[in-house]
Amino acid sequence: TRNFQRDVMESPVPVLVDFYADWCGPCRMLAPTLDRLAVEFDGKARIVKVNVDQEPALARQFQVSSIPALVLVQSGQIAAQTAGAVPEATLRSALNQLISTAA
Numbered sequence: 001t002r003n004f005q006r007d008v009m010e011s012p013v014p015v016l017v018d019f020y021a022d023w024c025g026p027c028r029m030l031a032p033t034l035d036r037l038a039v040e041f042d043g044k045a046r047i048v049k050v051n052v053d054q055e056p057a058l059a060r061q062f063q064v065s066s067i068p069a070l071v072l073v074q075s076g077q078i079a080a081q082t083a084g085a086v087p088e089a090t091l092r093s094a095l096n097q098l099i100s101t102a103a
Contacts, residue, residue, distance in 0.1 A: 004058060008048055009076045014098035015046045016091065019062065019069040021053050026085045027068045033088045037095065045095045074098050 008015045018034055020027035038047040052059040052067060062071055062081070072080040072094055079098055 004048070004050070004055075007046070008073050011046055011073070013043075013045050014079070014095060015048055015073045016095060017062070017071040017073060018047065018049045019052050019059055019064045019067055019071070020049060021051060021067055024067050030068050030085045033091065036088070037091055040092070041095055041099075044099050072098060074101075 008017060016034070016037070018027075018030070020030075034047050034049070037045075041047070050058050052064060059069075062069070062078075064083075066083045068085060069081070069083045070086060070091070071078055080094060
């Protein structure tokens, strides 16, 4: 969508994209972690959530085959991609690394 292009691909800061679905248990378990990271990294990185049921074209574009799927985007390029619930410390470290290389 147009907002995704602006908010993610053209973002001046690194973006962690969470591909999820409302019916996905692991996605719901990951949500509080992503909410905490969004507050912690406010202004330095962005967390964007994409519901795969509402945005199937975006899920296909990023080759999402299982959820939750997490994609780190920096300067319009995919920096990393993983599937499954990832520990908060791992996500924090990945975001910090992208922020340090963007500076």
